[in-house]
Amino acid sequence: xxxxxxxxxxxxxxxxxxxxxxxxxxxxxxxxxxxxxxxxxxxxxxxxxxxxxxxxxxxxxxxxxxxxxxxxxxxxxxxxxxxxxxxxxxxxxxxxxxxxxxxxxxxxxxxxxxxxxxxxxxxxxxxxxxxxxxxxxxxxxxxxxxxxxxxxxxxxxxxxxxxxxxxxxxxxxxxxxxxxxxxxxxxxxxxxxxxxxxxxxxxxxxxxxxxxxxxxxxxxxxxxxxxxxxxxxxxxxxxxxxxxxxxxxxxxxxxxxxxxxxxxxxxxxxxxxxxxxxxxxxxxxxxxxxxxxxxxxxxxxxxxxxxx
Amino acid sequence: xxxxxxxxxxxxxxxxxxxxxxxxxxxxxxxxxxxxxxxxxxxxxxxxxxxxxxxxxxxxxxxxxxxxxxxxxxxxxxxxxxxxxxxxxxxxxxxxxxxxxxxxxxxxxxxxxxxxxxxxxxxxxxxxxxxxxxxxxxxxxxxxxxxxxxxxxxxxxxxxxxxxxxxxxxxxxxxxxxxxxxxxxxxxxxxxxxxxxxxxxxxxxxxxxxxxxxxxxxxxxxxxxxxxxxxxxxxxxxxxxxxxxxxxxxxxxxxxxxxxxxxxxxxxxxxxxxxxxxxxxxxxxxxxxxxxxxxxxxxxxxxxxxxxxxxxxxxxxxxxxxxxxxxxxxxxxxxxxxxxxx
Numbered sequence: 001x002x003x004x005x006x007x008x009x010x011x012x013x014x015x016x017x018x019x020x021x022x023x024x025x026x027x028x029x030x031x032x033x034x035x036x037x038x039x040x041x042x043x044x045x046x047x048x049x050x051x052x053x054x055x056x057x058x059x060x061x062x063x064x065x066x067x068x069x070x071x072x073x074x075x076x077x078x079x080x081x082x083x084x085x086x087x088x089x090x091x092x093x094x095x096x097x098x099x100x101x102x103x104x105x106x107x108x109x110x111x112x113x114x115x116x117x118x119x120x121x122x123x124x125x126x127x128x129x130x131x132x133x134x135x136x137x138x139x140x141x142x143x144x145x146x147x148x149x150x151x152x153x154x155x156x157x158x159x160x161x162x163x164x165x166x167x168x169x170x171x172x173x174x175x176x177x178x179x180x181x182x183x184x185x186x187x188x189x190x191x192x193x194x195x196x197x198x199x200x201x202x203x204x205x206x207x208x209x210x211x212x213x214x215x216x217x218x219x220x221x222x223x224x225x226x227x228x229x230x231x232x233x234x235x236x237x238x239x240x241x242x243x244x245x246x247x248x249x250x251x252x253x254x255x256x257x258x259x260x261x262x263x264x265x266x267x268x269x270x271x272x273x274x275x276x277x278x279x280x281x282x283x284x285x286x287x288x289x290x291x292x293x294x295x296x297x298x299x300x301x302x303x304x305x306x307x308x
Numbered sequence: 309x310x311x312x313x314x315x316x317x318x319x320x321x322x323x324x325x326x327x328x329x330x331x332x333x334x335x336x337x338x339x340x341x342x343x344x345x346x347x348x349x350x351x352x353x354x355x356x357x358x359x360x361x362x363x364x365x366x367x368x369x370x371x372x373x374x375x376x377x378x379x380x381x382x383x384x385x386x387x388x389x390x391x392x393x394x395x396x397x398x399x400x401x402x403x404x405x406x407x408x409x410x411x412x413x414x415x416x417x418x419x420x421x422x423x424x425x426x427x428x429x430x431x432x433x434x435x436x437x438x439x440x441x442x443x444x445x446x447x448x449x450x451x452x453x454x455x456x457x458x459x460x461x462x463x464x465x466x467x468x469x470x471x472x473x474x475x476x477x478x479x480x481x482x483x484x485x486x487x488x489x490x491x492x493x494x495x496x497x498x499x500x501x502x503x504x505x506x507x508x509x510x511x512x513x514x515x516x517x518x519x520x521x522x523x524x525x526x527x528x529x530x531x532x533x534x535x536x537x538x539x540x541x542x543x544x545x546x547x548x549x550x551x552x553x554x555x556x557x558x559x560x561x562x563x564x565x566x567x568x569x570x571x572x573x574x575x576x577x578x579x580x581x582x583x584x585x586x587x588x589x590x591x592x593x594x595x596x597x598x599x600x601x602x603x604x605x606x607x608x609x610x611x612x613x614x615x616x617x618x619x620x621x622x623x624x625x626x627x628x629x630x631x632x633x634x635x636x637x638x639x640x641x642x643x644x645x646x647x648x649x650x
Contacts, residue, residue, distance in 0.1 A: 205426040211381045212421075213492070214413035215444055227431050303431055303476040 005296065012288045016281070017070075023280045024066050027273040028058070055080075056273065073281065079274035081267070087278040091260065095282065097170040098259035101251070102244045104172070104179025109187040110237055117194020117233075122221065124199050132195065136188035148181040148254040165256040178255040182248055186240045193236055197229045204228075231302050238294030242287035326398030328532045329355040329378070329417075329500050334392035336373050336556075338603075339385060345603035347373045349556040350392075355500065355532040362535045362543040362564070364579075365553035368600050371536045374553075375502045378534075379419050380409050396500070415445050415496040422505040424485035428477040434488045435461070435473030441495040460491040464521060483514035487521065494525055501526070502534045507542060519546055540583055544568060552576050555601050555611035558630060562637045572639035572648040574616045610642070618643060 035044045035052050044052075052058070056079075057065045072079060078087035116136075120129035139147070155177055156164035162177040201207060202225055210224040249261035260279050267275030299305045336348035348370045355361050365371045376382045378394055380401060394401045396416065401409060421427040429437060438460055439453035448456070454473060461469035464487040477485055486506060493501060503522060507515035523546055526533050535547060543550055544564060551561040552575065560573035571577040578596040598615040601607050607614050613623035622642055630640040633648060641647060 205421060205423060206429040208381055209421060209427045209489075209492075210429070212379050212413060212419045213441060213444075214410045214415070215440070216410065219444070224429055224432075228429070231431075301431070303433075304478050 008292050019284045020281045021066055024277050025062060027276050078278035081275050082272045087274050094258055094260045094263050098245055098248055100170055101175050101179055101248055104175045105183030105244050106241050108180050109183035109190055113187040113190030114194050116191040118198055121195040121198030132191055136191050139184050139188040145250050147184055148251055151181055152254060178251050182244060182251040190236060194233055197232055201225045201229045235294055238290055242290040245286055246283045327354045328357050330395040332393045335390050336377055337388050343604050347556050347603055351558055353551055357532050358530045360533040360535060360547045362547035362550045363553060364543060364550055366538055369553040370556040371553050372504055375504050375536055414441055416498055417500040418493040418498040419502040420489050420493045420506045423509045424489045430477055433474045433476055438492045438495055445496055460495055464491045482510050486518050500532050504536045559640045570648055572633050572637055572644045573641045574618055574647055575612050577647060
């Protein structure tokens, strides 16, 4: 297991280098003048442009720029945004918020998704099954910004159950509604995954054996079937966590959450390369780590997978 | 209609008045999209302690469904039991409350399945799966139940049982896995053991070992054994009585040796003749022509007549009863005496 982990960590190095270089190249080799529009209505002064190019190493060839950038990253310096704020400080702050949002979304998704999937998988073709199938289809087919704004309007503005927007220090309660919105699509997929896997598992020979052992239905389902059916579900949840963090831009926008989604969105608009590359690099790392954790957990919950 | 049975004297039965297990006029049907499939059409038999009853039949003859009906592990729906009784020591299992039935499943009647790899849960250690019987039925704690599991694994001759108790099913060979199935089935010392094709998935040498183990356990524990198989060779050495099933009914039942010597039903005769014989080397192997009938569209009258070489008009119009043609021999054929006399 230790050897496997080490090998996987080493494999992450080329992936990180490759993906960050691609992003860096894309952001900094975009056509157009990165200083355009930085100085209001008039063009920027030659001194400003020179200073700007010096600061971001824009006079060097691209690979050299990248190596210089990565050198700083390795020392923990993600550079400064165009407003002179260190990207690292801003990211640390915003990442905590997005992480909290992701945790809320994941918890919501896991609890409701697994629950709904189990109920419908046990009674295929029953009322609950049809209810779950139809409602998940509805959720999957509606874009997230529609779900977000509609729920915000009713649960937030009209009925006042949840706060309309999230406060600047992002308290957990404020994040409940945005978390549900963010997790809704994945929840629908998860419920369907759980449903089909459980109903397949219930037809296996070892479930027949469990019945033949005289075990009560609750134990047959809750221990013998679920332990098997949860393997793909946990895998899905792990991969999805990485995706949730990166995919929170729309939800963060609707609920005015100061997370990394809004940050990277603004960075792209401002052509603020340091912000975009820094944020995406962190996201790539988080995604790779989430994948690694999933694969390690996979070996723990499925004894047939060996990491030796 | 109940077929009589030969019971060794002093079988050690607790309920003296009732046979250990009686199946009477059992019907099982499956409600499918294409209609009602009648899998079992009036099966009756009796099993005593220490007795081995072999139920023989090809795929779809209803032998496994019979076993699952006795165990109470049929999926209902789609399965339905419209008629019949299954009595364990005189108590009808089919009308019993769920909870009392569960208390019988495992401690009183238990079952071994064909494919041990798919029948064992892949994500739990084998010891855990055996120990679960003691934890759930006897309320034993973790450590004691695991000790029991080791004892049982030694009993079924698994080498290094103490170390292997924590291994998972996929880490065992096919024969060892079937031994684990057996250990689990006999854990609570059941009085009826149903073995549903226990050796079909194994190679020949291992088959013999598993059958020997089953016999040894039966000799020691004195339980009644129902051996479900399609393999005539397996039956001859082990069984006391044999019931041949065709299209969801018993077509012939008898003590084992007379049946092999002189079958009383054309189907049984066909089965025996299709066993390869060493002296027939070079000759074409005999085969019963045609296929078993679809459960959805049963032929009228005798279900075997479309494949029977001696079928005449009466076979197409009159359904033969299972009748005693010799003491202890039952056949469901209009011409049983003639078949017997051949």
